[in-house]
Amino acid sequence: MSKVKYYYDSENLAYKRVLTKKRKKFGYIVLFLMSSLLFGFLIFVLLINTSYFETPKDKIQAREIEVLQLNYKLLNKKLDLMSEVLGAVENRDNNIYRIYFNTSPISDEERKSGFGGVNRYKDLLGFNNSELIENTTKRVDILTKELVIQSKSLDDIVLLAKQKEKLLAAIPAIQPVKNEDLKHMASGYGYRSDPFTKIKKFHYGMDFTSKTGTAIYATGDGVVYKADASLSGYGNHIEINHGYGYKTLYAHLSKYNCKPGQKVKRGDLIGYVGSTGRSQAPHLHYEVLKDGVHVNPLNFYYGSISAKEYLEISKLANQENQSLD
Template identity: 80%
Template sequence: MSKVKYYYDSENLAYKRIKPQRRKKFGYAFLFLLSSALFGFLCLILLINTPYFETPKDKLLTGELEAMKLNYKLLTKQLELMDEVLKAIEERDNNIYRIYFNTTPISNEERKSGFGGVNRYKSLEGYNNSDLVINTTKKVDQLTKELVIQSKSLDEIVVLAKQKEKLLAAIPAIQPVKNEDLKRMASGYGYRSDPFTKIRKFHYGMDFTAPSGTPIYATGDGVVLKADNSLSGYGNHIEVSHGYGYVTLYAHLSKYNCRPGQKVRRGDIIGYVGSTGRSEAPHLHYEVIKNGEKVNPINFYYGSISAEEYIAISNLATQENQSLD
């Protein structure tokens, strides 16, 4: 019940009751209702923006977000596991398979190279989690590329395995001159004194001293590339291509026993020792070239000499003496 208010009438010297105006009553009621509505609206906004009040839709979205976070963690772990397994396969590929089959390992730069050209991930930009999505997509793309490279490498290894017998027959694996025919192993691979200028320079082959006319043997299966004197200083020489990146050269021959284009097998007589070209005495200058690089021939005699003979010839080859060419 509302309070009754009075005022003092000084003329009549009496208290009179104040009659409230009807318009003011409506104004007060409107203000009350308006303030109540504003207060209710503010409370609703606060409740909506607090974690203590969720609509069914909010709860559904929250559950989906948590599930996505869990799936992302699982995906990340799977990608890390795939990366570890792939690295292990790449390690075996480079350091076991390719070494066993004597082929060039795949460089890390080739395996890890990125994707050039236009921005492949432009369509993923502009979202709340764009960085996360782009980084994950990049990881997947990188793993996919590495898997493709590794798959091709293993295909190549399979082919090499099928050709293993041919590979073993092609690798230069014997001395080009038999031990019983040798006077001595005159000079090895490395820095030696030039017999004509006496200047110290690098000697890229091995010199086998033997009488003129001593047979020279092909050190592996292959095809004769040259049998001429086209290289300056080498005199009459033969080049044999063995495939798999191997080429052997036999220089200062007295005569040939083969012709260009002819197929030869390991142990075939392809020529005879001489002293043609830039040579101080009858001997065979022998070189092994692997993928265009001249390498030490002493590493390729495992098919014709014993361990004791290898140690002896290795000691002679390392002596820095004078070469014969």
């Protein structure tokens, strides 16, 4: 039973009953119901955004996310192992296979190129696990690119292996003149005194002293590129392109025994010693180039001399004497 309220009427000096209007009472009820509804809605929103109130669907999705995160972690562990194995293959490729077949190694920049600049993973951003997904996707892309490069490299190695016999025949592996007693070595590769100016300058080949008319031999299989006097100071000279990046030059000849375009084999007679061009005395000036760069011819005589003879000729070649051209 609701309480009855009274108020004191000072004019009539009496207590009178407080009468509540029905409309006002209804308004209070409506206000109470709306407040209760709003409060209940706020409580509901708070509950569904906490872990205390999860629907079965939410629980399934949370479990699927946990499984995906675990799978990504396992995938990254597998990627670590694959990267380690690939790194070992790349190391053998650069430091064993390519050195054995005299070809340049593949640089790290070339193996990992093509992943800079524009962010190709922007579609993966904005999610709770974006960093994990982006890093994993990037690692897969890099590993795929490295595998493609390594696969092509091994194809090259297989091709080189098939051509190994031709490669070994093409390498300039003998001395260009007969030198059994090793007394024909006059000047080696490196800084030497110029016979005309007496100033030290780099000597890019080796000088073999011999009588005019002494036979000169091709040091490896190849094709005669030049047989003329077009290079200043070299006099009559021959250039042979051996392939695989190798070239040899024979200078100051008295005459030729070959012509441009002719195929030659190691040991073929190609010309004769002379003293044409910028030369102080009859001799053969001999150069070896690999990929367009001069290299020391002394490193290529394994096909015609023993280890002991190599040490002897090495001592003679390394003496800082005077060159003959």
